[in-house]
Amino acid sequence: MSLGYAEKLSYIEDVGNVGMSEFFDSSHVLQEKIERLAEMIQKSKHLVVFTGAGISTSCGIPDFRGPKGIWTLQREGKPLPEASLPFHRAMPSMTHMALVELEKAGILKFIISQNVDGLHLRSGIPREKLAELHGKFLHGSLPFMYLRDFEVETIGLKETSRRCSDIKCGAKLKDTVLDWEDALPTKEMLPAEKHCRMADVVLCLGTSLQITPACNLPLKCLRGGGKIIIVNLQKTPKDKKASLVIHGFVDKVVAGVMNLLNLRIAPYVRIDLLQVIITQSLSLDERYVNWNLRVASVHALKAPLPFIKSIEVSFADAQKYKAAVLHDQPFNLKRRTAPADAFEILLKLNFIDGCGCPSIQINVPVNFKVSSDCFNLDKDLTIRNLKEKAIEDLCCGQNALIERKVILEPKTEVANHAIVTNIKAFNSDSWSNGDVKHPRGVNGTRISRKRSFGRKRKSRF
Numbered sequence: 531m532s533l534g535y536a537e538k539l540s541y542i543e544d545v546g547n548v549g550m551s552e553f554f555d556s557s558h559v560l561q562e563k564i565e566r567l568a569e570m571i572q573k574s575k576h577l578v579v580f581t582g583a584g585i586s587t588s589c590g591i592p593d594f595r596g597p598k599g600i601w602t603l604q605r606e607g608k609p610l611p612e613a614s615l616p617f618h619r620a621m622p623s624m625t626h627m628a629l630v631e632l633e634k635a636g637i638l639k640f641i642i643s644q645n646v647d648g649l650h651l652r653s654g655i656p657r658e659k660l661a662e663l664h665g666k667f668l669h670g671s672l673p674f675m676y677l678r679d680f681e682v683e684t685i686g687l688k689e690t691s692r693r694c695s696d697i698k699c700g701a702k703l704k705d706t707v708l709d710w711e712d713a714l715p716t717k718e719m720l721p722a723e724k725h726c727r728m729a730d731v732v733l734c735l736g737t738s739l740q741i742t743p744a745c746n747l748p749l750k751c752l753r754g755g756g757k758i759i760i761v762n763l764q765k766t767p768k769d770k771k772a773s774l775v776i777h778g779f780v781d782k783v784v785a786g787v788m789n790l791l792n793l794r795i796a797p798y799v800r801i802d803l804l805q806v807i808i809t810q811s812l813s814l815d816e817r818y819v820n821w822n823l824r825v826a827s828v829h830a831l832k833a834p835l836p837f838i839k840s841i842e843v844s845f846a847d848a849q850k851y852k853a854a855v856l857h858d859q860p861f862n863l864k865r866r867t868a869p870a871d872a873f874e875i876l877l878k879l880n881f882i883d884g885c886g887c888p889s890i891q892i893n894v895p896v897n898f899k900v901s902s903d904c905f906n907l908d909k910d911l912t913i914r915n916l917k918e919k920a921i922e923d924l925c926c927g928q929n930a931l932i933e934r935k936v937i938l939e940p941k942t943e944v945a946n947h948a949i950v951t952n953i954k955a956f957n958s959d960s961w962s963n964g965d966v967k968h969p970r971g972v973n974g975t976r977i978s979r980k981r982s983f984g985r986k987r988k989s990r991f
Contacts, residue, residue, distance in 0.1 A: 550738070552763040553777040563776045564783055567759055568790035570731055570774070571637060578729040579629060580748050581643045581650070584736020584762060585780050589620045591647055618836050619884035622653035624781045624956045625735060627795050628788050630654045635793060640725035644737060644744055653798060661722040663714050663744050714743065726750035733759045736780045739766040785958035799917040800886075800926075800952035802837050803828045806877070806894055809942045818866045819898050823875065825861040828946055834859060837885055837951055842878035846893075872897040879949075886926040886952040894945070907932050909948075916950055926950040 555563060571577060583591070630653050632638035642661045643650055650660050726732060732748040739745040739760070748758050749771060757773040760766055761783050769775050776783055788795060805828050810821040825841055827833035841861050845851035851873065854863055867873070875894040881887065909932045919928050933946040 550764040553765065554763070555777045560776070560778050560783075561786070563774060563778075564786035565790060566774060567733075567761075567776065567783070568787045570757065570759065571632075571733070571787060572791060574637065574731040576639050576725070576728045576730050577632070577637055578640045578642065578725050578732045578748075578751070579638060580732055580734045580737065581641065581645060582735070582737025582739075582762075583645060585623060585625045586620070586645060586647055586649060587736070588623045588625075588779075588781050589647070589649065591620055619882070619952075620647060620649065621800060621952055621954050622649045622798050624795060624958065625784045626650060626653040627798055627956060628784045628793070628958075631788070631793050631795055633659060637791075639729075640721070642722045642726070642744075642747060644741065652800075661718040661725075663718050663722065722747055723750060726756075727754060730754075730756045731759065732756060733761070734766075734768075734772075735761050735784070737762060737766070738764055739768045785956075788958050795956045795958055797921055797953055797955040799920045799950060800954075801913055801916060802949050802951045803932075804835060804838070804879075804947055804949070806892070806945045806947065807942060808894070808896060809940055810898060811940055812869070813866065817868075819869050819871075820864070820866050821896075821898075823863040823865075823894075825856075825877065825879075832860070835861070837881055838879055839882045840880045842880065844876045844878070846874040846876065869898055872899075881951060884952075886954075890927045890929055890949060892929060892947060909933070913948055916948060920950045920953050924953070924955075926953050 554560075626649050629638060629641060629650070633641075633655060638659075640659050640661070641650055641655055642663065644663050646662075646664050648662075650662070651657065726747050727750050729751040732751045734748055737745075739748075739762075745768065748768065751758065752771065758768065758771055759774045759776070760769060760772045761776045761778065761780050763777060763779070785795075805826050807824040807826060808821055809824070810819050812818070813820055823843070824831075825835070825838070827835050838859075838861070841856040842853070843856060843863055844853040851865075851867075856863060873896050875896060877892045877894060878889055879892065880889045907930075912930050912932050916928050916930055920926055927950060929947055929949040931945055932948050933944075935944050936942065937944070
């Protein structure tokens with residue numbers, strides 16, 4: 531989860547057991563348990579996965595109750611841990627992406643998550659197959675959800691500073707993150723309870739199973755003859771109810787299962803969006819065009835663009851137009867040119883640390899006399915093509931225009947761009963062979979060149 535989330539929670543004295551000892555099964559015991567787990571998953575008819583903070587620690591997000599967890603250090607009066615990268619740049623772990631493959635293969639039927647990091651959605655799990663019991667720290671909501679690329683500033687289902695982008699609505703958005711006293715949302719609890727009752731296997735990953743009522747959901751499978759499996763480094767209050775308890779790194783256990791099931795884990799490709807806005811108006815003497823360039827978030831003009839550090843603005847005709855560097859948000863540039871001028875703006879976007887490449891360039895043609903036609907490309911297809919190209923090239927930085935619209939008053943052209951800012955590949959073989967080093971993504975690092983993603987023909991069971 532997030533340091534910011536923990537700091538925003540209302541203070542309570544008793545947060546349950548913290549600082550619990552970690553246990554590790556021996557290598558041969560761990561392998562035997564992984565094989566048992568793989569066989570149970572292979573034979574399952576309705577697999578449900580219940581996740582906690584432990585599946586996101588390999589993403590650079592601290593947990594709460596571990597030896598170096600947030601609540602553990604708070605109770606000991608020690609400084610809080612530092613996240614290894616900004617929360618909004620966290621990428622799904624091997625476990626997150628393995629669950630995507632299990633869902634695509636028809637094995638995994640539903641996920642119940644206590645996390646607020648939104649990484650299940652980012653990984654590609656369909657929203658209808660996911661219950662997020664405690665909300666999402668990167669979301670605002672009305673009856674529908676807005677996935678953000680920045681942290682929402684409040685928790686406790688409070689109004690944020692932003693409004694619905696639908697001009698027919700305009701209502702203020704609310705955060706979706708629960709505080710201690712907030713009841714679990716019915717629209718998340720009902721499907722979670724339903725699938726737990728239907729489950730023949732509930733796999734609990736990286737959770738201490740202490741927070742009620744969520745921790746009691748896996749038990750609902752027992753009445754119908756279902757089995758509970760727990761993968762966690764600490765002991766939990768539900769261990770005695772489980773058919774199998776595995777003490778090991780979640781990523782390592784899941785990697786071993788995926789190898790036994792002959793399922794490959796596809797890379798994670800991060801796509802970020804932005805809009806380039808050019809507004810123009812004639813000068814009072816009608817001799818010049820005053821124009822304003824703005825690079826902004828697609829979520830709202832005043833929303834931050836957290837993945838961009840600065841923007842270098844130059845022009846194809848460098849002798850005629852003066853370059854500029856924009857360091858501060860909002861990124862704005864005002865200029866004046868002759869009405870007949872057509873030119874090209876070169877935008878070099880410098881990314882923050884945590885992105886897989888340092889910068890990219892977007893070319894923006896400007897012609898004040900062109901028609902005011904709008905067009906919408908197939909956004910899903912464009913993004914899918916970008917992801918495929920990123921995997922093929924084994925790098926990030928690919929970008930594409932996905933929408934162009936024109937506003938007549940004041941005359942404004944808005945172009946929305948999609949950019950590949952990260953790619954992270956996974957080698958489950960290294961984990962299952964005892965290598966517990968976390969796989970690395972693109973940033974001058976190695977990536978497996980295997981091209982066959984998805985399910986193989988045969989499993990080992």
